[in-house]
Amino acid sequence: MEKPSEVFDRDREWSALVRFATDDRPGATLGVVSGRRRQGKTFLLDALCRASAGFYFGATEATDIESLRRIGRALTEYAAPPGPHHFQDWTEVLDTLLALGEERPVTVVIDEFPYLVKANPELPSIIQQAFGPLRDRRRRSRTRLLLCGSAMSFMGRLLGGGAPLRGRAGLELVIRPLDHRAAAEFWGLTDPRLALAVNAVVGGTPAYRNEFVRGDTPRDMEDFDAWVTRTVLNPETPLFREPRYLLTEEPDIRDPALYLAVLSAVAEGNATRGGMAGYLERRATDIAHPINVLEDAGLLHREVDAFRDNRSTYRISEPLIGFYQVIMRPVWDQLERPGAAERVWQASRRRFVSNVLGPRFEQVCREWALHHADPELFGGLPSRVTHGAVNDPTERVSREVDVAVAGLPDGNRLSLLAIGEAKWNEPMGMGHLARLERIRELIARGGRYDTSHTRLLCFGGAGFAEGLRERAGRPGSDVALIGPEDLYRAG
Template sequence: MLSKPAEIFDRDVEWAELTRFATDDRPGATLGVVSGRRRQGKTLLLYELTRATGGFYFGATEATPTESLRRLGEALGLYTDAAGPVHLTDWAAAVDALLALGRRRPVTVVIDEFPYLARASRDLPSIIQHALTPGRAERTESRTRLLLCGSALSFMGGLLAGSAPLRGRAGLELPVAPLDYRAAAAFWGIDDPLLAARLFAIVGGTPAYRREYVQDDAPSGPDDFDDWVVRAVLNPARPLFREARYLLAEDPDLRDAALYHSVLAAVAEGNGTRGGIAGYIGRKATDLQHPLTVLEDAGLLAREPDPLRSGRSRYRITEPLITFYQAVMRPAWTALERRRGTDVWRRSQRRYASAVLGPGFEETVRQWALRFAAPETFAGIVAEASAATLTDPASRTSHELDLVALGEPPPGDGPRPLLAISEVKWGRTLGRPDLDRLERARDLLSRRPGVEASATRLLLASGDGFTEDLRESAAGRDDVVLVDPERLYRGH
């Protein structure tokens, strides 16, 4: 295992997978695919990997095939200490030249921003497929570890899918996701859980937002948070100001920007169902199949099935900065461009709390249940965690549950364990009535077929804490779990 460079924060799993792939000493060229949205640190990972292994790195640009081949030939000439650039007549010759680098030893070969090349040369994936044909001498006599990397998720997601040429050829398919909320707090140097939650609700876990985009300007403490938002996020002179717009513009599959912004605005306003989105933007629900699919493929929307209502699902924005932009910045864009960020932020406090911080806190609690809660907390390992709607047939009312945690399906046709249901509130102190409501919901669920609710925990999570009455009621009860920001960030 190669030592991870100090410049790379976290990413232990990704580095381990990459080094395992790159140092594989078996004969035969192999292919890997690395994907993830921009600014997650993919290039740093791959560049440091090539440095650590003595490999070859090529960063593609938007260019004609002829120019790209010339640039690649120049880079190969420098890497191999040739007398001059390597002449590459076409992409078939180029791929064979890359495979030839690994004739004597395993050589890491990275092609970064691969979609630029593949969109200009549509047959490139098929050429790579042919080059990696089993039994072909150029493959069997090589130990090149070829890594294709790209930020266009819709393109990269289809590279190995279905009937795509490269399906079945890759030995590594590595997504590089944003940092989780705990890692993000450590990356920003934030020790206060409340401050970390408020910050994460805006910038999420994208590493570049901490470095290049704000030039290492982080809130110095809770009292500096409001000033930081104005100077770092709502400031037209900072790159973070327009970043949410650029996230849409970067993906070439997102052609109708106005429609996609409207869809995201609808979701940011709390309209998570297809019908709710359609009503908000003034379209028929049947017209939304394509834009919703495109936004999902681009990694900007996630569709989460309702575990208690078959066939129902809700959409959630995956990038916190987009939620913040749609809820706070977009409605006041003209004022922000005129540098009235302080006024806009002061007027937006309620909107920030309800449309950004509240939903963000709910998602953080779900991630805590999935990733950090100890198995004994829920008497089992959480396999799925999402919001759900519970219908009460007797009173014809609905209960909105902020978290429904399910365990692994049991063998056979037995009922699936329902590990927990939850009430999550950022700006309200939870009390005994909230526990009573969850107890009623659990009672309803215990009568439903298909779930096992006898050991279901009742989870209450709040950014403002809990009443003394609730704490006394929860004391000594294994079935009641109280979660505050301190436990979210440091406990299990």
């Protein structure tokens, strides 16, 4: 099946879905598709059903009886049986869905599956029984059933541990936000600095461009400030309240105020569990559950320090929530009043650059190093890219490493392919290079990493001094300069 032209990007996801849907082997199969709201899951699955003449059912918040009636009407319209379907329970529904695939592979999509389970918690067990390996109806059928949901914490548990559906699924697909390159293309942005600035606000969620701001994109960097005030800071746009709604959509989040406070602590630079606890004036054990739920929901991401395994830091995964925490939440009452957006933005512009855009630039640099950079740049394939801190006993300081590129392990020693520093609004010079050389020397003394071929990376959003360019341009230099245009260059 050819991917419909209206589906942007998602080539990998489409190929996986097509392979699942067109599998001609006997035996019904089950797949699970998840992803946060606004990522285009429904659009993608609906396109799959249309291309394969499959059956799509979108669940809603309803009682179990209401949902049985709705799916009965939908199946009657789809299959046109001699008489209308009137289901008494979900076992009958599953038998009917399996019967659809008795002559050919048939794609069946049940979207927003968590709504159905909320009304009937036994539903996963009923599906487990229907898809039992020895059940005759399942073996005769070639129904390709896809369960889809936006509640990430729920969907993550659906196939895990001792869950009823563990071991039953032949596909587990997560629809993630677009990466920085695809997002720039989707928004129609060709200026890499502008693309990074927009990405720091709205990330890679496709729905934000068309449905939430009605195709309004900044023309250039000069229009960026005005674009922020007329979109995300404008109470008349859906984007204005979206960060708050993202939390309330997760069923495991029952006290949004506490979860917002945890995110606020991270946004303010308190990235460790102890730092968050101190910021909130609570014990670390009190916030363990909210942290775990935010991780499961895909809103918070934990990263292990590259140089200290016993130290982890957290970052906000969704840029719009990070923007909200830093810029909007502290002045929410002001922003709700008409005409306040420009005044608030002018007062917050510097804070945006240092607390939102700068950290987002660092994260994009790490993602580029892991997923897009030519391995030749590092002299090997990266196995992990993260950040970390190195103690300098002479100066009695802890030196931060924005980008640490680890290679594949060789025996008991790890290969450190590269370390890098990222500066968005500050031209990089020889002082930054000297700092990286000092850090590499300290790492070598520690003995954990092999640094004999460690390269030094300077990620500069505001350019590079001539002396640094000259050093990087020498034959066989161990220094590489990466600007915004390199992060967006295909290859």
